[in-house]
Each structure stands twice: as C-alpha cells, then as structure tokens.
Amino acid sequence: MADRSSDQAATRTQCEKGIQAKKMLRLLCITAHPDDEAGGFGGTLLHYAQRGVETHVLCLTPGQAATHRGGARSDDELAQMRRREFAASCNMLRVTGGTVLDYPDGKLYQQNFYHTVADLTLRIRHIKPHVVITMGPDGSITAHPDHSMVSIFGTMAFHWAGHTNRFPDQFQSGVSAHCAQKLYFSTATFKLRERQPVSLPPFSAVVELGKEGLETKIAAFKCHLSQAPLFPLFEETVRKRGPQELFHLAASATPKKVEMETDLFTGIQE
Numbered sequence: 001m002a003d004r005s006s007d008q009a010a011t012r013t014q015c016e017k018g019i020q021a022k023k024m025l026r027l028l029c030i031t032a033h034p035d036d037e038a039g040g041f042g043g044t045l046l047h048y049a050q051r052g053v054e055t056h057v058l059c060l061t062p063g064q065a066a067t068h069r070g071g072a073r074s075d076d077e078l079a080q081m082r083r084r085e086f087a088a089s090c091n092m093l094r095v096t097g098g099t100v101l102d103y104p105d106g107k108l109y110q111q112n113f114y115h116t117v118a119d120l121t122l123r124i125r126h127i128k129p130h131v132v133i134t135m136g137p138d139g140s141i142t143a144h145p146d147h148s149m150v151s152i153f154g155t156m157a158f159h160w161a162g163h164t165n166r167f168p169d170q171f172q173s174g175v176s177a178h179c180a181q182k183l184y185f186s187t188a189t190f191k192l193r194e195r196q197p198v199s200l201p202p203f204s205a206v207v208e209l210g211k212e213g214l215e216t217k218i219a220a221f222k223c224h225l226s227q228a229p230l231f232p233l234f235e236e237t238v239r240k241r242g243p244q245e246l247f248h249l250a251a252s253a254t255p256k257k258v259e260m261e262t263d264l265f266t267g268i269q270e
C-alpha cells in the first residue's frame with residue numbers, strides 16, 4: 001500500500017509540474033484517416049485555434065486503403081497524396097501541429113495493443129494536452145473499425161499517460177507523466193443510412209462553430225481532393241446538421257455529475 005500511495009503522490013507531483021511547465025492551453029485530436037480531422041473535428045479545431053489554444057492532430061494512418069484513389073497508382077502514392085492533403089487541411093484549420101503516423105489503413109484492429117498505446121502515450125507526454133478529443137468506440141457515426149480502434153487506443157493512452165507505472169522506460173528520454181484533464185468522444189444525433197448499426201454516446205457538449213466555422217470546415221474537407229467523390233454527400237450532411245459539433249465527456253480528472261457544456265475547456269486548470 002505504501003508503495004502505491006507514494007506512486008500516486010509522485011504522479012500528482014509530475015502532473016502538477018507538467019501543467020506548470022507551459023501556461024498555454026493545448027487541445028489534442030486523435031483520428032484514424034486524413035479527412036477525419038476536418039469532417040469530425042474541423043469546426044472545433046478552428047474554434048479553439050481562434051481563441052489562442054495550441055491545437056494538435058495525430059492521425060494514425062495515411063489512408064492508403066481508401067476506396068477513392070485520386071488517380072494514385074499505388075498505396076504509397078495515395079499515402080503521399082493524402083499526407084499533403086492533410087497538411088493543407090490542417091493549415092486551413094490553423095492547427096499548430098498536425099502529424100500523420102504510419103499505421104496501416106483498415107488494419108488498426110490487427111495492431112499490437114501494447115505498442116500502439118505506448119506510442120500514443122509517449123506523444124501525449126510530449127504534447128501535454130489539457131483536453132483530448134477523439135472518435136467514439138461506436139466508430140464515430142460511420143462504424144469504421146479504424147475509428148473504433150483509435151477510440152480504444154486513444155482512451156488508454158489518455159489514462160496511462162498520467163500513470164508513472166505505465167511505460168516507465170519513456171521517462172529515461174526526459175518526458176514525465178502527464179494527466180490530460182478531459183477526454184471527449186465525438187458524437188451526433190443522427191445516423192447514416194446503409195451503414196452498420198451504431199449506438200452513439202449521448203452528447204454532453206455542444207461547440208458552436210458559427211457560419212464562418214462551418215464554411216471553413218467544409219473547405220478544409222475539400223482539401224482532401226483524392227476523396228472528391230465524397231464531397232456532395234459530406235456537404236449535404238454537414239449543412240443539414242448545422243454549425244455545431246457534438247461531444248460526449250468520456251473522462252474527467254475532476255469527478256463530477258455530467259452537465260451540458262458549451263466549452264470543452266470549462267473547469268480546466270492551466
């Protein structure tokens with residue numbers, strides 16, 4: 001017991017130091033494919049960038065297994081194309097740090113759980129986000145298995161990044177444990193036709209994008225030119241949904257009753 005309580009105290013101290021190290025608020029978004037950052041989170045990323053929050057996106061795959069190929073002759077060529085499209089989209093959304101990792105598109109469920117969570121944990125310990133947003137285990141409306149796996153890997157990395165007994169070898173490289181304060185899943189109040197059935201997390205936060213935010217989100221999605229056949233359905237769905245993005249509070253460093261929020265940074269300690 002003594003060991004465990006001293007371990008918890010060490011975790012608290014490291015977390016407090018981490019929060020003190022940088023005063024700027026930071027938001028991290030974890031996604032599966034280039035275009036998810038715009039389609040699922042674009043309005044929210046822009047909203048917080050405009051309010052001086054440092055925003056980061058970690059996209060696990062370069063989307064090389066996409067149905068729509070944009071004229072690419074190989075998976076590698078499509079991956080390169082989609083990395084460039086992702087960079088253009090992040091630029092439009094004023095993302096501070098956008099990174100596409102190299103996990104295989106369509107096969108996240110086959111990846112080694114321990115190693116993938118270690119990778120994301122290390123990245124969280126470097127970025128030190130106050131708030132993490134990612135997809136829900138439902139598959140984020142589309143029921144794509146990569147979306148579900150991103151949710152599971154990202155959720156465990158969110159929790160374990162703050163634990164000194166998880167991946168302690170990482171501390172030798174100078175990073176410390178980091179407790180992000182809130183985790184949200186993206187969600188919606190509608191379902192897509194002709195998809196696998198999904199059970200969506202109930203929404204507990206509404207981010208209002210405004211007219212400009214909605215238009216920029218659509219324009220950022222259209223940076224993904226290789227996915228142009230998706231544009232008409234995406235735009236129709238997004239316009240019908242209106243200038244809002246919905247989230248479900250999945251974890252909070254402060255135990256509390258869930259309340260409807262309009263700001264993902266409500267209650268965050270700098």
Ligand SMILES: [Zn+2]
Nearest residue numbers: 032033036144
């Ligand atoms: Zn996706």
